[in-house]
Amino acid sequence: MARSVKKGPYIFHKLIKKVSGKTPKETGPIKTWARASQISPDMVGFTFLVHTGKDFAEVFVSEEMVGHRLGEFAPTKKFLRHGGKMQKELEQKKKESEIAAAKAAKAPATK
Numbered sequence: 001m002a003r004s005v006k007k008g009p010y011i012f013h014k015l016i017k018k019v020s021g022k023t024p025k026e027t028g029p030i031k032t033w034a035r036a037s038q039i040s041p042d043m044v045g046f047t048f049l050v051h052t053g054k055d056f057a058e059v060f061v062s063e064e065m066v067g068h069r070l071g072e073f074a075p076t077k078k079f080l081r082h083g084g085k086m087q088k089e090l091e092q093k094k095k096e097s098e099i100a101a102a103k104a105a106k107a108p109a110t111k
Contacts, residue, residue, distance in 0.1 A: 009038040009040065009067075010036065011040050012032070012036075014034070015032060015034060016040075016042070018030050019042050019046060020042065024046045028047075029047040029048065029049045030046060030047070030048050031049040031051075032051065032070065035069065035070055035071030035074065036070075036071060037069065038068070039061055039068055039069070040066065043066075044061055044065075045061065046060075048061065048070060050070050050071065050073070050074035051074075052074050052075065056074075057073070057074035057075070
């Protein structure tokens with residue numbers, strides 16, 4: 001649900017302080033826990049370290065990101081892979097084919 005136009009965008013006040021009047025080169029990455037803060041045009045070019053719950057994800061702000069939230073660019077869940085017997089069999093076949101291809105490439109090169 002969108003925030004009302006009357007209220008304006010939500011930008012965390014400490015982020016505004018850290019960004020205002022400075023250039024991206026003079027400030028290093030800005031560490032923040034404010035995932036709900038919207039990205040303003042003043043933040044373009046800065047690098048933010050956004051908290052993901054365990055560690056910090058590096059987010060470089062570009063013009064296309066203006067209006068979005070910082071948390072959108074720092075995923076909190078890490079995708080490993082889909083599990084199950086079928087997935088394991090597919091991975092095993094792939095590994096075997098890579099090994100066979102490497103052996104085939106190596107064999108003619110030694111002669």
